[in-house]
Amino acid sequence: MALLAMYFEIPFELTRKGFIFEGKEQYVQINSYSMLIITAVLAISLAFFLLKAHVFHDTHITPKLTATLFSLRMHGMVQSSLDLYTKGAIWISYAYLMTILTGALALYSFIYSFVFYITLAIAVISSILLITDIENEVKTSKDDGLDPNVTFLEVNTN
DSSP states (O other), X not given: OXXXXXXXXXXXXXXXXXXXXXXXXXXXXXXXXXXHXXXXXXXXXXXXXXXXXXXXXXXXXXXXXXXXXXXXXXXXXXBOHHHHHHHHHHHHHHHHHHHHHHHHHHHTTSSXXXXXXXXXXXXXXXXXXHHHHHHHHHHXXXXXXXXXXXOSXXXXXX
């Protein structure tokens, strides 16, 4: 907040109680841009995660890309479903936590409402993209050549 206040040339005082601004408008401006920066970091992290989920997922990565990654010694980019979906649940939880937080702050006029709408859009779009990856995973597992009508194995006990 101090860097933002200096950037916007807003006078402030740092006391034991925290940052003190001259007026509420200045506080709202600095708080809004501070939350916007946090939202941008969250969006970049989610974008990197979703890139790994859609491009580097071990169930639908192309052999050519796999060979390229191994030749560049970047095979750690290839992720399993378990790794991706546990990380996905965590990142989506962060996104919705930020959405709830910015929504409450916007409701009480502690930040500009556009910050809430941006955070909400990021959370919803990220959720949709994660769900499409999960659907691709389910679709891939259904196309594995097994007969869906067979529900048990017959064992010959002779």
